[in-house]
Amino acid sequence: MKPVNVGLLGIGTVGGGAYTVLTRNAAEISRRAGRPIRIFAVADKNLEQARKITGGACRITDDAFSVVDDPAIDVVAELIGGYGVARELVLKAIGNGKHVVTANKALLAVHGNEIFAAAREKGVTVAFEAAVAGGIPIIKALREGLAANRIEWAAGIINGTTNFILSEMRDKGLPFADVLKEAQRLGYAEADPTFDIEGIDAAHKATLMASIAFGIPIQFDKAYVEGITKLDAIDIKYAEQLGYRIKLLGLTRRREKGVELRVHPTLVPARRLIANVEGAMNAVLVKGDAVGATLYYGKGAGAEPTASAVIADLVDVARAATTDPDNRVPHLAFHPDQLHDLPILPITEAETAFYLRLTVADKPGVLADVTRILADQEISIDALLQREPEEGEGKTDVIMLTHRCMEKQADAAIRGIEALEAVIGKVTRIRLEDLQ
Numbered sequence: 231m232k233p234v235n236v237g238l239l240g241i242g243t244v245g246g247g248a249y250t251v252l253t254r255n256a257a258e259i260s261r262r263a264g265r266p267i268r269i270f271a272v273a274d275k276n277l278e279q280a281r282k283i284t285g286g287a288c289r290i291t292d293d294a295f296s297v298v299d300d301p302a303i304d305v306v307a308e309l310i311g312g313y314g315v316a317r318e319l320v321l322k323a324i325g326n327g328k329h330v331v332t333a334n335k336a337l338l339a340v341h342g343n344e345i346f347a348a349a350r351e352k353g354v355t356v357a358f359e360a361a362v363a364g365g366i367p368i369i370k371a372l373r374e375g376l377a378a379n380r381i382e383w384a385a386g387i388i389n390g391t392t393n394f395i396l397s398e399m400r401d402k403g404l405p406f407a408d409v410l411k412e413a414q415r416l417g418y419a420e421a422d423p424t425f426d427i428e429g430i431d432a433a434h435k436a437t438l439m440a441s442i443a444f445g446i447p448i449q450f451d452k453a454y455v456e457g458i459t460k461l462d463a464i465d466i467k468y469a470e471q472l473g474y475r476i477k478l479l480g481l482t483r484r485r486e487k488g489v490e491l492r493v494h495p496t497l498v499p500a501r502r503l504i505a506n507v508e509g510a511m512n513a514v515l516v517k518g519d520a521v522g523a524t525l526y527y528g529k530g531a532g533a534e535p536t537a538s539a540v541i542a543d544l545v546d547v548a549r550a551a552t553t554d555p556d557n558r559v560p561h562l563a564f565h566p567d568q569l570h571d572l573p574i575l576p577i578t579e580a581e582t583a584f585y586l587r588l589t590v591a592d593k594p595g596v597l598a599d600v601t602r603i604l605a606d607q608e609i610s611i612d613a614l615l616q617r618e619p620e621e622g623e624g625k626t627d628v629i630m631l632t633h634r635c636m637e638k639q640a641d642a643a644i645r646g647i648e649a650l651e652a653v654i655g656k657v658t659r660i661r662l663e664d665l666q
Contacts, residue, residue: 234263234548235270237297237328239319240309241280244333244360245272247533248307248540249283259541263548267541273297298323305547307540308332317341324348324356329551331543333360333536336425339434339450342441346561353555357543362435363388363512365535366528367542372442372516373563379518381443383483385665388435390510390530391426392458392478394418396495397508400466400475406459418510428457429478429493436480440491443516444484444572445564449491452574456494465587465658468629469497472613474585475505476660488573490580497585497631497662503527504665515665523666578638583612583662586630586644591652592619597628600653603646604632607639625654631662 238245249269252259260266269287273294274280280290291297298306298319306323308330310316316337323330324345332338338345338358349356359369363386372381387393391413398409410427413419425431437450458478469476474497483490498505503525507513512530517523529535550558560566590596597616604611612631619626632640644657 231265233266233268234544234551235302235304236267236544237300237303237306238269238272238309239294239297239306240311241272241274241276241283242309243533244536244540245274245307245309246283247537248309251534251537252541252544255541259545263545265548267544267548270303271297271300294319295322298326298328303328304551305329305331305544307544308334308337309540310334311336313337313340317345320345320356321348324352324354327352327354329354329547330356331360331540331547332356332358333540334358335361335431335434335438339437339448342438342448346566349561350555350566355547355550355558356561357547358438359543360536360539362438363514363526364390364528364530364532365538366512366514366526366530367539368439368514368516368526369442370542371524371526372439373559376516376518376521376524377563379520381484382517382519383481384439384443384514384516385479385481385504385663386436386439386514387477387504387507387512388480388514388530389426389429389432389478390512391419391423392429392432393507393512394510395427396458396461396466396476396478399461399463400470403463403467405463406461427459429455430457432478432480433493436482436491436493439480439514440482440489442563443482444489445562445569446489446572447569448562449574452491454492454494454577454580458495461495462658464627465585465660468587468615468627469585469660470500472615472629472631473500474498474662475500477505477507479663481663485575485581487579488575491574492577492580495660497660498665502665578636578641580637581634582637583634583664584632584640585658585660585662586632586647587658588628588647589625589654590628591654592624592626593652596650596652599650600628600630600647603650604630604643606646607635607643609633609635609639609643
C-alpha cells in the first residue's frame with residue numbers, strides 16, 4: 231500500500247525524536263496504521279544536523295515552504311514552534327490540501343479557531359496530541375475516551391519546568407531564584423524561562439483542554455494567568471504543615487454562568503495522587519459525570535515522549551485519510567455547529583478556597599478583627615495556624631485556610647484585613663483546590 235509521506239518541519243529535540251522513533255518502530259507503526267509512514271522530506275535551518283540525524287535517507291532543505299508546497303507530501307508535521315512563520319506554514323499546508331500534525335500549543339491557543347476553520351473548509355485534519363502534556367494522551371482521552379461524559383472540570387500539572395522548581399523548593403527549602411538557576415543548569419528551564427515560570431505555557435495548554443472539554447471556541451485571551459515567581463519558600467513550608475502541597479495548576483471548570491479558565495499556584499491536599507507528582511512529570515485529572523475522576527500521568531516533555539504523541543497523530547491521520555471529513559473526530563471534540571459560546575468567567579467570579587498568610591502585631595484582639603472581616607464577606611475559616619513569635623519580635627505569622635467562596639469576596643476581605651493597623655504589610659493569598 232502507498233506510504234504516507236510526511237514533511238517534517240524542524241528536526242530539533244522533538245523533530246529528531248520523531249524521526250528516531252518512527253524509524254526504530256517502523257514495522258510496528260505500519261501494522262497499526264495499515265500502511266507505512268515515512269519521513270519524505272525534512273526542513274531545518276541546520277542542514278548539517280538534519281543530515282546527521284537522517285543519514286541522508288530523505289530530502290533535506292532549509293526552505294520549509296518548499297516542503298509544504300511539495301505535491302508528494304501527504305502530511306506536514308510542524309515542529310518549529312512560535313506564532314509567526316509556523317502559522318504561515320500551517321495555513322499554507324492546509325491550503326494545499328495537506329493534513330497537519332503539530333506540537334505547537336502556543337500557535338493553536340492563539341490562532342486555533344482560524345486554523346481549524348481553514349482545515350474544515352479544505353477537508354483536512356489538524357492533529358495536536360503533542361501540544362498538551364507531551365506523551366500523555368490527554369487530548370484523545372478528552373475528545374474520544376470520555377465522549378459519553380459531561381465533563382465537570384479538568385485540572386493539570388502541565389508544565390514540567392515549574393513542577394520541578396516547586397518540588398525542589400519543597401524538598402530543599404530553597405528560594406525560587408536559586409532553584410530556577412539550578413533548573414537552567416540541568417536543562418529543565420530555558421535561558422529565558424518566562425513562558426514557563428509566568429504560567430503562559432500552562433495557560434496555552436489549559437485553553438485547549440477547556441475547548442475540548444466543554445465544546446467552546448478557543449479563548450486564550452480570556453484565561454487568568456499567574457506564575458510562580460512570587461511564591462515564597464515559607465508558604466510551601468506552611469502548606470506542608472497543614473497537609474497540602476503547592477502546584478502550578480491549569481484548571482478549567484464548568485459553572486452555571488460560564489467556564490472558569492485559570493492558571494495559578496494552588497494548594498492541593500497531600501493525600502491526592504496529583505499532589506505527589508514530582509520533578510518534571512505531568513499529570514491531568516479530569517472529572518466526568520459518568521466516569522468520576524480519572525488521572526493521566528507521564529512525561530510532559532522530552533524528545534521521545536513528545537515524539538510518541540506526534541507519531542500517534544500521524545497514525546490517526548493515516549487511518550482517517552480516506553474517511554469522509556464530516557465523519558472524522560472533530561478537532562475540538564464537538565461538531566463545529568454544536569460549539570457553545572459559553573463565556574470565560576473573569577477571575578473575580580471564580581469560586582475556590584484560599585490560603586491566607588498575614589503578619590500581625592503580637593497583641594490581643596487581632597484575630598477577632600480578622601475573623602470579623604472574613605465573616606462580613608461570608609467567608610468561613612477551615613483551619614488556622616499561628617507561629618509562635620520569637621522573643622522580642624513583637625509580630626507573628628497567622629495562616630488561615632478558608633472554605634470555598636467567590637474570588638471577589640476574598641478580594642474585599644483582603645482589602646479590609648490589610649487596612650487593619652495591626653496587620654503588617656500585604657496578605658499573601660494562594661488559591662486552594664480540593665480536587666475531589
